[in-house]
Amino acid sequence: MLKRTTETLRGIGHRFINRIWRLGTAARFFWRILRRSTDKPMRLIKLTVHEMYATGVLSLVIILVSALFVGMVLGLQGYNTLQRYGSADAVGVLVALSLVRELGPVVTALLFAGRAGTAITxxxxxxxxxxxxxxxxxxxxxxxxxVIAPRFWAGVISMPLLAAMFSMVGVLGGYLVAVPLLGIDAGSFWSQMQTSVDFRVDIVNGVIKSFVFGVACTIIALFEGYDAPPTAEGVSRATTRTVVNSSLAVLGLDFALTSFMISV
Amino acid sequence: MDRTTMDLWVGLFVAAGIVALIGLAMKVGNLTSDHLGDTYTVSAHFDDIGGLKPRAPIKSAGVVVGRVDSIQFDSKRYDAVVKLKIDKSYKFPKDTFASINTSGLLGEQYVTLEAGGDTEMLEEDGKGKIEHTQPALVLEKLIGQFVSSKAEGDSSTPQNTMEDAQ
Structure with missing residues (x-):
């Protein structure tokens, strides 16, 4: 009995130490990327542009299509609920705030982890x-x-740009549903949105979020690839871990960042 | 894919991202409409601010002339001190009347300024003070008053008829 308990505890301890060890390796890996980024700046810029094609441009289609549909669904659902309280005009505010504050950065990061992160790993x-x-x-x-630093910078630069496009296209999707389809006045749609969405508090914070998510997603994808056991199975497991860890990191970081931003 | 087309695509991507960001700032956000030039601050005491929040608009005749800067509790007078930031191009007389209104039934609250007839204007050095204010209408209080007056009315009617009959 006692032996079994110690055995279990030892197992837990072993896994815990391994996790911490990996976290430390990842942190050193991150530091090495930053230090190596100053090596040959001109070459780094050229390679980063090259990688931005793979991470940014090729992710555009899935990001923009998702954004359009997310915006349209938000418009429909928001209208349905708001109309009961006689404030259907506020649907623009609902669409814009939820996209700019949360859905834009978070959904972009999740899609990015699935589309570009797996490819990198x-x-x-x-x-x-x-x-x-x-x-x-x-x-x-x-x-x-x-190899690593250009992919890192490409991911970090691409993410805020993708998130901004996501929010903008999402708002346009909401507009398409609200104004031509449901017959909300275009003027009140935009003007209510503009009075409620603050540039500093909402848009800049959204960009900060997507920047942090960009760092997190890219570093996880790169580290999992760099740390993968050199076998077919190892690479496949590393790819799975990229998606799982990036998604969890994004959602956890989102909560942490939001609680900081709300309290300020 | 050769180098130049790839560069072109990345350039387009970056440009589209920046355009989206500017679009968000201009069309969705309030970067254009919120632009107050130079402002001056005046303070006003309210018995009850209701749900007024910092950054709420200040309107005069329906036009936004400024924003609420800060709201604090005055522990000497036991009321709320609201600092109002008003655009320098708008001057208000000293006996301006400030009230807190609600847009729509449940909408956001804002401050309304109604100019008086004084020839002297509010000081623009931050010491300006609006003396006449009206507290926010709190919906619960209003309903409470309505219910109690209704209850009084109901109980008095049968009495009256009794007296009449006698």
């Missing part, structure tokens, strides 16, 4: 499996500076 994991990263080191090319 699989790519880096496969590079490691086929020993391309070691080969680079052999040729005195630092893989962190050459």
């Amino acid at each position: 699989a790519e880096i994991g496969l590079m490691k499996t086929t020993e391309q990263l070691s080969a680079m080191e052999m040729m005195a090319v630092n893989p962190i500076a050459r």
